[in-house]
Amino acid sequence: MMGSGLSAQIDVSGIVTSDNGVPIPGANVKIKNTTNGTTTDFDGLYTISVPDENSILVFSYVGFTDQEIKVGSNKNINVTLTTSVESLEQIVVVGYGSRRKSDVTGSVSSVNSEELNAFPVLDAAQALQGRAAGVVVQSNNGGEPGAPINVRIRGNTSINASSAPLIVVDGFVGGVFPQANDIESIEILKDASATAIYGSRGSNGVVLVTTKKGRKGKLSVEVNTTYSIQNTANRLDLLNADQFAAYQQTINSGYVQGPVNTDWQDLLYRSGSTANHQFSFSGGSDKINFYASATYFKQEGVIINSEFERISFLSNIDAQVTDKLKLGANIFGSRGNKDGVPTQSTGSTVNGGGDDVVSLLFRFAPDLGVQDANGLNTINSVGDNVDNPFAIATESIDETKTDNYRANLYANYDIFENLTFKTTFGFSTINGTQGTFSPSTLITTAGAGTGGRATITNSKSTSVLSENYLTYKAEIGKGNLTLLAGYSYQKNATDRFSAGAEGFTSDSFSYHALQTGSNQLIPTSSFSEIEIQSQFGRLNFDYDDKYLLTATVRRDGSSNFAKNEKYAIFPSGAFGWKISNENFLKDNQTVSNLKLRASYGVTGNQAIVAYGSLASFASVFTPINGQTVINVTPNQVANPDLKWESSYQTNIGLDLGMFSNRISLSLDYYNINTKDLIIADSSQPEYLGFLTAASLRNVGEINNKGFEITLNTRNISNENFSWTTDFNWSTNKNEFVSLLNGEDIFQDASPGYFNIDQTHVLREGEAVGVFWGYEYRGVYQGGALPEGTAVFEGGEAGDQLFTDLADEDGNLDGVITTDDQQIIGDPNPDFTIGITNTFTYKDIDLSIFFQGAYGGDVMNLTNVQLFNGDSNTTTDVLNAWTPTNTNTDIPSAKLRGKQISSRFVEDGSYIRLKNIALGYNLPSQVTDKLRMDSIRVSISAQNLVTFTDYSGLDPEVNFLGGGGSGSQNTFNGFDFGNYPTVRSVNFSLGVKF
Incomplete structure (x- = not known):
């Protein structure tokens, strides 16, 4: 009888996940109307024995709706718990x-x-x-x-x-x-x-x-494919050939108009496209689960001869080897090929960055064609003598091949019921090869008479990561305790090599035969390693599902720093109070969730150049009597006390849910003081003989503080129709609290050929990355200067008028010099915003996403170039000052040096229809006949409409404005020579078997 009873037992297993697909550890799995049950493990997996096929399993977890499932003939039951109406959880x-x-x-x-x-x-x-x-x-x-x-x-x-x-x-x-x-x-x-x-x-x-x-469960196969058509989101209104010739003849009466009318934007821009195809399959059994995918992606850019192609794969395998031991592997790989054209942000260096295609297609003379009467590439007839942008884009080569592979293995062992040990080992490698070639036909880009120029750069980055940690969970009365303790070790290495040559007898070999060049460029190589060792721990404790405590500590050691400061400790603590679970709010019909959060802690930043704290040497190449002499010289003085940048962070937050969480609101206020900023101290005397007249020191502080709002609402929800809104708003204000000796630090983000020394200033009490230049006051009308204004020496009517700053004694010198430069703009926005509305009607869904920013200036460096008088420009110049057209703020047509002034600083506020998507899920009557689980088709569009007063291509400019000196962190809001933003229409198909 006993043996018969045991044999009748049925083993049922599966996984319990939340409605966002994340496994739920600790979920309850019970046999209905009994006390028999179990809980899911760390990965949401469970196994339970039931008496017979009529048994009903009850799956439950706090914050989720209970789910009951009859076993029947199923020995494999996977469950997705949905968030409860009473308390939406995740x-x-x-x-x-x-x-x-x-x-x-x-x-x-x-x-x-x-x-x-x-x-x-x-x-x-x-x-x-x-x-x-x-x-x-x-x-x-x-x-x-x-x-x-x-x-x-x-x-x-x-x-x-x-x-x-x-x-x-x-x-x-x-x-x-x-x-x-x-x-x-x-x-x-x-x-x-x-x-x-x-x-x-x-x-x-x-x-x-x-x-x-x-x-x-059963094998699941998915195929997803998307095809997109792309075009430039905006263009500049430039002068045509006749207008350009008249403009140049105003500046130089001897200018002779060229024979053609070329729209370089039409010539360089094209309709681009993307294709993205993914195939994936997943499934599992009692002991092993797997997911694998392969993806092919190709993009043809909106500028000719620019494209990117990548193939990638991902594989996840999890195996329950024994009741206590689980093993898993995550493997990723990709191979990418990129064909690029020179842009200001790709680090083009020829002619000080003057050969970038994007800025050239704006400034190149429209009365010139691609080739002259002799069949040679045309060269700009005014200003910088540079090859035309079409020739650079079609004849130069810039190819990058990148292989990226990563493998991460883990073992999870349940030592006891409440104690788990996990060990992971990971390895990644990124191998890149970039080849560039400028043929002899590009006269100025390759260098006159060089016979072409080619370079090859190889780089290899590897990373090894090993982590081991214990997790302990226990119930203590009404409390739940989780303890974590672990050790981590990571080693990163980077190896680079570069070589080049000039003077090829043929352009046919591109960069693939450097040995055939008559002039071999000096090769360079480098190698660096960074090691990080860490011990970490965390305590989580919640009492009575009301009071929450988190305490964390991590001790890091980094080879980036010298012996005196290799190690640092980073602690944090946080408290949470679930006010809605208190008796006085527990049965409240309006407030369904109310939680107060507060935290304080210290985190660090060690992401500086390797060996930045150590003394170093550099190679110096000196031409003497037609030969290059190579020597090694001291480069940088050591700083054995250089230490981590540390951020001291305070955060106070409130989570609110109302009307059964139909309205969910999160508010956060934060204050971050980052101390011990690593800044180059250039005060050391030059006679010490170091090539770099600066050493890194910890001498600054930045403060960031802001407020964040996240609001989610379920406006309408019924059987056939739903409407949800997701809204977020945030503001961040930053400023320098202190800098080295309280002195200003000037930086330059402009291209080298601009010959401008200062575009930004770092100053105590000011925001990060503020613009530095002259304050524009309009056009000088001649005669007496308006009070507090001046022009450059020798100025005349029609010239730019600027603010004349008083000296220390309060005197005005009546002429504009570099002493009259001041802060003229702040690229940091007052706030950013995002709002998504999603509508669903039966099998149709529509999503509309707006995104934007208010405030934040943009330095239109493109206009600094175009209004200099030595290039093509926009049609705004047709309203330039003349003796008969004085009611204008555009100076007269004239050759003038490039000056950074508030004339070119514009409000970068915008609101953009970032995405809109319409999708349709075919009904089950159709998919069943086709023996498919689901079929989805959709059409979407990106960057459809942008509402802004900014006159340039796009107010949402990138972080790095140019190729000058300084730091990417401080070069915000500069618009020059960047690849244009694209507007796209996308068609997608998804099929699941």
């Missing part, structure tokens, strides 16, 4: 674990797979734009194929170290974003309570990316 990934969102004490924003794939994106990071308060996302070079994406969380916190957040992909620290369709969820950790577990790399925020995993 499982979020935090560093080295996951928690209920209601138990999180820090500031964390989440983006799930549905939101990520609501609109097609070229890079998964783009899907974060406008989705999370306090997060700014921009392309590094407009719509350029393969251009990297910049992410900033709560402003810039450094001058010389990186302000980019730490990216963690499936636990691998320092990973790169996978394809959007491969991502299950993204968590953005913003305050010290959330990021301190990553210590010295958490000061700029942390982005946790979790990729999709297999689920126990």
